[in-house]
Amino acid sequence: MSTNVLRTPDGWWAVRNERALRIETKAVTTAELLADRAAVQEAAASGESGTPVADLVALPPVTTPCRVVAQMVNYRSHAKDSGFSGDIPPTFFRKSSGSVSGPHDAIVRPAHVNFLDYEVELGLVMGAALPVGTVVEEHDLPSYVAGLVLTNDVSARDVQLTKTQFYESKSYPTFTPTGPYLALLEPEDFAHLLNLRLRLNVNGVPRQDRTLADMIVRPAQALTLLARFQTLDPGDLLLTGTPGGTALKAPPKPVEKIAALLPPALKWKAFFNGQAKNPLYLRDGDLITATIATPDGRIDLGEQRNAVADAT
Secondary structure: OOEEEEEEOOEEEEEEOOEEEEOOOOOOOHHHHHOOHHHHHHHHOOOOOOEEHHHOOOEOOOOOOOOEEEEEOOEHHHHHHOOOOOOOOOEEEEEOHHHEEOOOOOEEEOOOOOOEEOOEEEEEEEOOOEOOOOOOOHHHHHHHEEEEEEEEOOEEHHHHHHHOOHHHHOOOOOOEEEOOEEEEOOHHHHHHHHHOEEEEEEOOEEEEEEEHHHEOOOHHHHHHHHOOOOOEOOOOEEEOOOOOOOOOOOOOHHHHHHHOOOOHHHHHHHHHHHHOOOOOOOOOOOEEEEEEEOOOOOOEEEEEEEEEEEOO
């Protein structure tokens, strides 16, 4: 069974039945904690009653600085929403680790961003170095991936699309809520990954709901492809893509063909005039809730609750 770990201003905790038991460790970073798994196991097996999780302030369980890498268009439902057809080449991009924020922190919308979007994603937390040239098979995953986290790849669509700039559009502070739990996996837990169900609601209304079975490039293959050019180290984070249901969707094909004939400035003006009528983009005061778990609760990454706030 996986072990959920919580990070707070007072240190690290192992979570058991909504109670948190302090982990006696000198670890400050996620990488250091992963090197002290014995302390985690000792806390999880403790006979103490612990502290109610609800009484603790959760920080992101992935400490920064670290590498934050993400996969683009990696669920079939998202590919359909985005207007893709046929084979989709696996694509990665980087996010600033300065975007990592807590699971209950506000998501701050910059003043110049009008089209703020959400993307619930499963995050893989590396437990061992992944050198360039590594080939990862399914049975190798426990050797490289220590655990899982719930993340939200918040995106400024007007920046992303007009500038074709993924790094900027997804790297503003608070644009990667992470946690609450780091689920440290046992080797047998990896067989249950495809049962993980990703859900995201806005103001209580369901927006995204899919399992990992909808994923195009699965974790072992993703790590192999990434290792063609990118080293990863313990504590680094890979976001594995989002299912369909985001606010942004591709225009109908006839509209897209007509827009292709317009000069770029007119094309984007027409596109965003249409997007302005879309009520799904995030606004000040919205509340995003997200969960990732298997139906049987074997792996449960907890719940994020993030309010949206305009920058002041």
